Amino acid sequence: MQYTRAVSQEEQARLLQEFAVDAAKSFLQAAADARAAMAELYPHSPDLKRYWDKFEITEEELEELIVLLTQRRKRPLKRHQAKEIASSGDASAPG
Structure with a gap:
């Protein structure tokens, strides 16, 4: 890696490993923080x-979520009922 000032290949390998671990920890913490923030919306x-009730959402779900949250910003105190999710992941199933 050209941006590190490692004095040896071993040191560079250690730094790269440390960067990878730090990146993974940061990702996992950001995902946990995002799930916690979503859970705060439960009421x-x-x-x-x-x-929020799963480890990771798909890119498609993320796009849906962004649209949904953007729409709800207009009426943040309106209550939205829980919907049962069909096994296919269809959110329109009756609840």
């Missing part, structure tokens, strides 16, 4: 549980 949006 008004229990239907969002499908986004």
Whole structure:
């Protein structure tokens, strides 16, 4: 890696390993923080549980979530009922 000032290949390998571990820790912490922030919305949006109640959401789900949260910014205190999620992941299933 050209941006490190390692004095040896061993030191460079150690730095790269440290960077990789730090990056993984940062990602996992950001994901946990995002899930916790989503869970804080539970009193008004229990239907969002499908986004915070799993380890990782797909890119498609992320796009849906962004649209949904953007729409809800207009009426943040409106309550949104929880919906049962069909096994196929269809959020429109009756609840």
